[in-house]
Amino acid sequence: MDFITAPLVTGIVFYFTYMVFELFTRRKERMALIEKMGQNLTPPDPSVLKSQLQSLLPSFPAKSFSGLRAGCLLVGLGLGLFVGLFTCIYLKHSDMDIGEYRWERDMYFSVTYSASLLFFGGLGLLVSFIIENRAARRDGK
Numbered sequence: 001m002d003f004i005t006a007p008l009v010t011g012i013v014f015y016f017t018y019m020v021f022e023l024f025t026r027r028k029e030r031m032a033l034i035e036k037m038g039q040n041l042t043p044p045d046p047s048v049l050k051s052q053l054q055s056l057l058p059s060f061p062a063k064s065f066s067g068l069r070a071g072c073l074l075v076g077l078g079l080g081l082f083v084g085l086f087t088c089i090y091l092k093h094s095d096m097d098i099g100e101y102r103w104e105r106d107m108y109f110s111v112t113y114s115a116s117l118l119f120f121g122g123l124g125l126l127v128s129f130i131i132e133n134r135a136a137r138r139d140g141k
Helices: 002-039 046-056 066-093 102-140
Strands: none
16 A cells, blocks of 8 residues: 555645646636726627527537437446346356355456446447437438
């Protein structure tokens, strides 16, 4: 644990020193912008203001599949946890020799959980990709 303490403390000190300098620099930049804006006190043209506001707002396509992606990912992760649980229960109660030490068995169980989570999460994203492509092809025709 001692091997990580020195680099960690050094990193934290440099990070906070950088943040303090950045804080003062940003403050100076903001004050300069406020002074510059104060010199031009003419009211802005409403059409220019409207176009600037529209450029700031995100533009979404007609059909957004972000909900589908998130849903398929979460379903895949849930299914991965479920399969990982039953795989670990099966391995624990089977007569297979999966390790003579407890830490070795725990390592196998954690790898089983991780692999099933990643596999089924990726499978969920793949399913959402296929659904999106089918919907795009159907709308394109």
